[in-house]
Amino acid sequence: MKELQEKIRKEGIVLPNNVLKVDSFINHQMDPKLMKKIGEEFAKRFKAEGITKVLTIESSGIAPAIMAALELDVPVIFARKRKPLTFSGNLFCASVYSYTKKETNEITVSKDYLLNSDTVLIIDDFLANGQAALGLIDLVEQADAKVAGIGIVIEKSFQDGAKLITDKGYHLESLARIGSLENGKVTFVNDAVLSI
C-alpha cells in the first residue's frame, strides 16, 4: 500500500535493535484518514473470504481493526492482555511471548463473542516474530471457528513471523513489508526486488 509506505518512509524512526517507531501515525498518535484507507484495503484483500468477525489485540490493533470491520460490516473483538474485572470466567486464553518486552501475556477473549460459526479476519499493527498473531490464531481455533486470514499493517519481513504463518498455510496480507532496517534506513521488500 503505497500511501502507507510513503508515511513510514517520511515519519518512521529506526531505533536500535530493529525497532521501527511509528508513534506519529499508528502506535500513539494516529492518522484517522490513513487508518480508514488501511481498513478499506484489508476489506478489499479479504472480501472473498466470507468474513463474519474481525479479531485484534489491544491497543494498537484496535484502530485498523475497527476500520476494516466497518468496511466489511461485521463486529470486531479485541483480545485483552489482562483479564478485566467485568469478564465472567468464560474465556479462551492463549500465551503470547513478547520478544520486545521480554514478558509473557495471557491474552483472552470471551467465549460469548467468538463462535464456531465464525469466519475470522485477524488484524494487527505489526508482525515481527509472529507470537501475537499465532496467539490470536490459537484463540480462533479454540473456538472451532475458521481463520480467514491475517491482515498486518507493517510486516518486518526479515523476522520469522511471516514465514511461520504462511508455512502453516494461513492467508497473510501485509500492507507494508519491511525487508531491512539496517543502518537506520527503512527498505521495503518491493524496493529490494526492484533493485535486483
Place this chain on the structure above:
Amino acid sequence: MKELQEKIRKEGIVLPNNVLKVDSFINHQMDPKLMKKIGEEFAKRFKAEGITKVLTIESSGIAPAIMAALELDVPVIFARKRKPLTFSGNLFCASVYSYTKKETNEITVSKDYLLNSDTVLIIDDFLANGQAALGLIDLVEQADAKVAGIGIVIEKSFQDGAKLITDKGYHLESLARIGSLENGKVTFVNDAVLSI
C-alpha cells in the same frame, strides 16, 4: 443519543456494585457502525470548538476517539497506561486511580504530539468517578494546550465524575446518561426526568 440508549437497554448487563457490562458492543466486541455514529455525534456537539486534536486512553476509548477524529479531520492520540519501550523520556505523566480495579496507573502521552497550540477534545468510553478524565485533562494542561471539552460515551450520572468536571467549568457531553442501575435495571437520566 437514542440509538446508543436502545443498545444499552437491550444488551447492557448490570452486575453487582453498579458495574454496567457493555462488552457486546463497546468494551470487548464492538459495533463499528454504532461507533461511527458515536464519532459523528461527538463531532457535531464539539464542531464549534476549533478542535485540533482528539485525546483518549487505551483501550476502550480508542474506537470512539478515532471515529470522532475521522469526522473532525484531526489526529487522535491515545494515552498509555504503561510506558512503552519505544517512547523516549519525553513524556507528560498523570496518576489515575481506578476505583474499579483498586490500582493507580501512571498514564503518559508523548510531548511530541500534545502541543501548546492544540485545542483538545478528550474522549472516553465511561465516566464514573472521573479519575481518568481528570488525568487526561491534567496531561492537556501540562502541555499548556486548551481543553475544548470532554466527550463520554456512557456517563454514570449517579457517581461523582460528571459533577467534578462540570464544577471545574469544562464542557462535558455524554451520549448516554445513566441515572441508576438499582435492582439490576438501567434507568437513564432523561427517563427519570420524563417520569417526574
